[in-house]
Amino acid sequence: MEFIEWYPKGYGVGFKVVSKITEVESEYQKIELYETEGFGKLLVIDGTVQLVEHGERSYHEPLVHPVMLAHPNPKKVLVIGGGDGGTLREVLEHKTVEKAVMVEIDEKVVEISMKYLKIDGGLLERALKGEEPRAELIIGDGVEYMKSHKDHFDVIIVDSTDPVGPAKLLFSEEFYRNAYEALGEKGLYITQAGSVYLFTDELLDAYKNMKKVFDRVYYFSFPVIGYASPWSFLVGVKGDVDFTKIDLDRAKDLNLQYYDPERHETLFQMPKYVRELLEGKA
Structure with missing residues (x-):
């Protein structure tokens, strides 16, 4: 057995599958969970890979830690989406966090993640029951x-599906404006923005919309296991925060496998033609 996610132009990312663990049609989407031959469990939503168990940190670490370490004192954090629990788990690694709120629209994703996936270490269940003081x-x-x-949050992290189909709303100018207003005087916003090579148009559209709203916008890429990498991320800044600089002292408390704070500047590598498109030089 195999599972292949097909991208535009006939490009695919595939896994050898041992078994299908479950399949659920929720109110919003089709959710599938597989056991793979070499990467543990594979979570799929509407035919697209969300994560692989052995390698999910290659997505969650660059999504969370660069913005958390760039903000001078991230106390209040909002996570939109992230039903598997990986993003919330990484946010709570930061001792500065007093309260992290995660808002997930699809209860079925949370249920499947708690029952089968369990990358959160029980965090989701504790948070649902009110037994996690900071979440x-x-x-x-x-x-x-x-x-x-x-004017409430220091950091907003959007852990959504790709910037196509129903999730396109989360990459609109209106959505970014709401996010900007939800940030405090100094705030950082981050979202994944799809495959650099295969979703280039979507990345450009999201970047242009963010530039209309945020004081500054940064883009970076990271190789994510299970995705059509390199994968893009966009960061919006409100106020006086420099995303190019991070707190290396705070980084010492983190158990990181993929994102390297001491090489933070390497995040900003982008193919020349994509950079020129983003900067309007092409």
Whole structure:
């Protein structure tokens, strides 16, 4: 057996599959979980790879730690999406965090992750039960939640599906404006933005929309296991925060496998033609 995610132009990322663990059609999407031959469990939503168990940190670490270490004092963090629990898990590694709120719209993703995937180490269940002092898990609409919490968060992390189809709303100018207003005086916003090579147009659109809203916008890429890498990320800045510089002292407390704080500058490597497109030089 095998699972292949097909990207544009006939490019695919595939895994040898031992078995299908479960398949659920939720109110919002089709969720599948497989056991692979060499990467543990594979989470798939609407036919797209969300993560592989052995390698998921190659996505969650660059999504979380660069912005957390660049912010001078990230106390309040909002995670939109992230139903597998990996993003919330990484956020709570930072001792500065007093409260992390995760808002996931699809309860089924959380249920499957808690029952079968378990990369969160029980964090999701504790947060749902109110037994995790620094974390709150809400099943609901992250957009609406953000609108009702203006000037509130230090860091906002959007852990969503790809910037195509239903998730396109999360890459719109209106959404970014709501995020900007939900950030405090000094704030950082980050989102994944798809494959550098295969979703280039979507990356450009998201970047242009963010530039209309945030004080500064940064782009970077990272090789993510299971994705059509390099994978792109976009960071929006509100106020006086320099994303090119991070707190290396705080980084010493983190158990990192993929993102290397001492080589933070390497994040900003981007293929020349993509950089020129982003900067409007092509």
